[in-house]
Amino acid sequence: MRSIRLSERLSRLTPSATTALGGKVAALKAQGINVISFGAGEPDFATPDAIKAAGIHAIETNQTKYTPIGGPAELRKAVADHIGADCGVAFTANQVSVTNGAKEALFLAFLALCDAGDEVIIPAPYWVSYVDQAKIAGATPVIVSATAENGFRITAAQLAAAITPKTRVFMLNSPSNPTGAVYSAAELRAIADVIKAHPQIVVMSDEIYDAIVYTPYARWLRVAPDLIDQTLVINGASKAFAMTGWRMGFVVGPQFIIDAIKGIQSHSTSHTSSITQAAALPAYDGSIDMSAEVTKMVQAFRQRRDVIGELLSSIPGITLNVPEGAFYVFPDIRGLLGKKLACGVTCTTDDEFAAAMLEHAHIGIVSGSAFGAPGFVRMSYATSMELIREGMARMSKAIVG
Numbered sequence: 001m002r003s004i005r006l007s008e009r010l011s012r013l014t015p016s017a018t019t020a021l022g023g024k025v026a027a028l029k030a031q032g033i034n035v036i037s038f039g040a041g042e043p044d045f046a047t048p049d050a051i052k053a054a055g056i057h058a059i060e061t062n063q064t065k066y067t068p069i070g071g072p073a074e075l076r077k078a079v080a081d082h083i084g085a086d087c088g089v090a091f092t093a094n095q096v097s098v099t100n101g102a103k104e105a106l107f108l109a110f111l112a113l114c115d116a117g118d119e120v121i122i123p124a125p126y127w128v129s130y131v132d133q134a135k136i137a138g139a140t141p142v143i144v145s146a147t148a149e150n151g152f153r154i155t156a157a158q159l160a161a162a163i164t165p166k167t168r169v170f171m172l173n174s175p176s177n178p179t180g181a182v183y184s185a186a187e188l189r190a191i192a193d194v195i196k197a198h199p200q201i202v203v204m205s206d207e208i209y210d211a212i213v214y215t216p217y218a219r220w221l222r223v224a225p226d227l228i229d230q231t232l233v234i235n236g237a238s239k240a241f242a243m244t245g246w247r248m249g250f251v252v253g254p255q256f257i258i259d260a261i262k263g264i265q266s267h268s269t270s271h272t273s274s275i276t277q278a279a280a281l282p283a284y285d286g287s288i289d290m291s292a293e294v295t296k297m298v299q300a301f302r303q304r305r306d307v308i309g310e311l312l313s314s315i316p317g318i319t320l321n322v323p324e325g326a327f328y329v330f331p332d333i334r335g336l337l338g339k340k341l342a343c344g345v346t347c348t349t350d351d352e353f354a355a356a357m358l359e360h361a362h363i364g365i366v367s368g369s370a371f372g373a374p375g376f377v378r379m380s381y382a383t384s385m386e387l388i389r390e391g392m393a394r395m396s397k398a399i400v401g
């Protein structure tokens, strides 16, 4: 028996289904099997050249030392102005901390805000890390399920019913991973009116997919500027500027929370890479114009969304809410459960369905259960049109023959 034990907090964690899928796909590929993965959580585009050049310049000019905790003032000011303009409010550099991706921004925010027993309201379907990060912080996730019928958006009434005196955080993610759902201004305002009556609640608005929308985008603080003192905006360069590996994220909000977050950073990661910070600066201070690159990417994603949406909807037993943002579709496969598929398998759950598609169609998809929504699957269309068509043909053949 081992004398060394792991910390108790690990027992609360759920392994990431998207990472698990990546492992299975890699194992099949190693056997020479041509697997098409719809698992990617990142744009398939390269980081724009101007950003790469700024990163190379940073290395060549020795910008390779420690920076201030949470990023240099110049970068924090650029982010404050950029996000302030998006949200229609004024932020100062002291209201920003730059982090190792949006993921660290969220984690630090949970650590700064939550103690054991505190409750974090998370709408489902949810991005998996919200739940596990809240748990690591000692908090209790309170899951509120949004239905497909309601466009995967929870209602203000559902939120009101979930709030207790222990509620510390409401997690908002629009556009959503995994559903691509985007809340309307009216829906956000109704939610804001509920939150307003509870001044102890912080809204963590994860806007990481804000650049990838196919509908007019209602931004939380534009709709609820009266809740600025109760809001943390989380965002970053990973999706908008195809910079996932660089680790460039940030959190913007009330200075006393940002100071607390920097306090944790000062004893943990200090800051994201100095090279990453230098590379991202021109994208945020406006010295390079990213709009053409972003528009090109969004146009490509929109075409792919339309194609994958049409192909999925043509399969009997599958229904789809057309996503209005991000690069995921979240089809309802409940109509296929309990029925014998053309590949000879009868699935009773979405987990079994995802496994059957990997085995018989050689396509990688993630079960909805992993996102708190059994009966659905998530497919990322951040892959080429050619692979989308080929993967969908395989899926259709495995289901209907």
Ligand SMILES: Cc1ncc(COP(=O)(O)O)c(C=O)c1O
Pocket (backbone or CB within 6 Å): 041, 100, 101, 102, 103, 104, 127, 173, 176, 177, 206, 208, 236, 237, 238, 239, 244, 248, 249
């Ligand atoms: C909803 C959501 N929030 C945050 C993140 C984290 O982004 P980053 O790569 O900047 O840490 C992701 C990444 O997949 C995401 O889907």
